[in-house]
Amino acid sequence: MRLSSKWGRWLAVLCLLVPTALLQGCWDIRDIDNRMLVGAMGIARDDERGVTIWVRFPIPHAQQGTTSNDKGFLAASQRGKTVVDALDRLRARMPKYLDLSQTRAVFVDKKLAEEKGIYSFLDFAVRDRILPISAVFALIEGDMDPIFTRPNPSGELSGVYTRLFFEKYAGGTPQKNKVTLWQVFNKHYNPLQQNFVPLIAADDTFQFYLKGNMYFSGDRAAGTLTPDESLIYELVTGKLSPFEIETAGGANVKVETSSARIRTAWAEGRPDIDIVIRVVMKLMDASHTKPMNKQNIEQTIDRLLEDRAAKVFSVTQARESDIFGFGNRFRASLPTARHKEWPALYRQAKISVKLESHMVNEGLKLLRQ
Template identity: 25%
Template sequence: MNMRSAKTWFVTLAMLLLLPGCWDTKDINKQYLPVVMGVGKGSTEKYKVILQIPDASGRTQILEKESKSISKAIDLIRTDSEKSIELVHLRLLLIDRQVAEQGIVNIINFAVRANDISIKGLVGVIDGDFEKTMYHQISPTPEISSYDFFSQDAGWTPNQSIVRIWEAYQNQNSYTEDMAIPMLKNGERTLFTFKGTAVMRDDRMVGTLSKEETLLFNLFKGKYSGGTIEVAQNTSVLIQDAHIKHQTQWSEKGPSIQTNVVLDVVITESPEGKGNGVIEKEMQEQLSQQFNRTVRKIQSLKSDVLGIGMIFRPQLTEENLKKWKTKWFPKLEQKINVRVNILNEIYFKESANDNENQGQMIKK
């Protein structure tokens, strides 16, 4: 073999050695891919971890273990499992209310630090029987998963809050904002029933918001699309657009803020003869009262879930920034004014001469 051929063989061999290869690949049939993880209070240990693993038929397999730490509980599940446990498809992290009231900092920190868990995963609080909710199943439906309950492309509405793992981590370490976590329990004919929102102060649950009160939270977060408001009996409107402006002031007494909310709505249902002006007035009065009650309730919980501190952040010194939740937020004076614009009215009109009684849409 001449020198040129030897060099060619040497270069070829070196390139082959540099190829990554597929020696560490795993057969998907030898893996369990949980999509939901539940973390509750164990009967003998600090945590009980429950994993929901769907299969192609739409059924769900449940695996669980207890331990002093979440990572150890998952390791124990792996030990007794006939397949490897991979968390790369985890979409939903559910936390028992008892655990949430004691603090979730360890749970969120674990989820963020775990290399195989996506920080885009959603977080929820189970209000009710933890095991019953985690083990609850409905008839096999391969196209429906637990995390669809929170999907804005599926059944989500502005009466439900939504928070991802990275947002929970950010908020529990924030000087100027607290988090709101959706609350649920097992449904009768559905996987879950939405109950409202868990209000957190730092990493602990300190109160709740009803579904109606959650609407204000989502308005502040810009998540209002598709929201339906019932104004009075037989009168409902659909939110098309929302505009929010804040006027802030800082006096010797402390911070104050006036929030002006303008809602563009479409009437979806109303009694015959009830004018747009009457509906607008009713909505403005009702929502202003409701929103102001909600902000007073939130302030009594000493939890800045609306993120008012973020609005004042440019005006805060570093010292006041650190004291926002403990000193300044409890002194905050906040008022909300609501104005409503009706874009059009939708109703069905039956014509006496129309034998088919077809509905017509009339725009005003």
């Protein structure tokens, strides 16, 4: 019995050793020291009927003392016939492996988006999955050079600080409208909703600033909404965060919460969309020149937002750009074969908007009645 037990233990040890001998080492691994991680990437139009890509690499603190670069990052650009061709040409110049797996932000030139569209230049990201689809996406107006070559005044974590510009827990605001790559492609393949992405430009003090948000018609950027007009998109889609401040008759109010009730139907062969938006706000600063009571401020806010909403719906309908996703509400009543007709149907839609504002927390300073 003891002999059998002894041989059993040796057999168990042998069973553990044999598979270990068959295991192979990591023959194709690339150490972190042999990689150059891309933090942010840009795609711009080239005058020679090609494209120019921009990349920005963070330089680890341990390596900064061994190089003449004390900016904390390295920026590079490369021309090519396509984005993939430009990346291949860039790899031929680099001493280390070009790693796009940690990219935090992807930028595309505004003119490129308007004239040629964006999807043909981003198709490689989905097919090969070399870019994370969670990377934030934005359009850039003007030259990309200062955005990629200037140091970040708030510190350098290339790409990370770029992403923080859009995050709600950091520098994000409702107007900045954070959009990721997967959301861009999701709406591209959904004819019932169009893309709505932020537009930024280089800033003299900070790295860049928000100019507005661009709405798309099909593959191409069709127009721009100002940051204030973008508030309507946030209210209708329910994405508003409590950071927006509106000015009503000299009184500043802060929108705390909002909810939208949207009713859709067909009327005389065209979509009929009725929207009621309820806004809860609080008084931040009463007017010192023209005292207003609570009711006056609420009515002023209602008129302000209703007029702004009418303008936003007018310009987006004219370009057949349903950025609000109303088409998704008609999915059940619209045959699949007619989904491609939705942009034209949205142009004909009857849209009515009503605001219902309610002010709370009027503050220690009482409003005059």
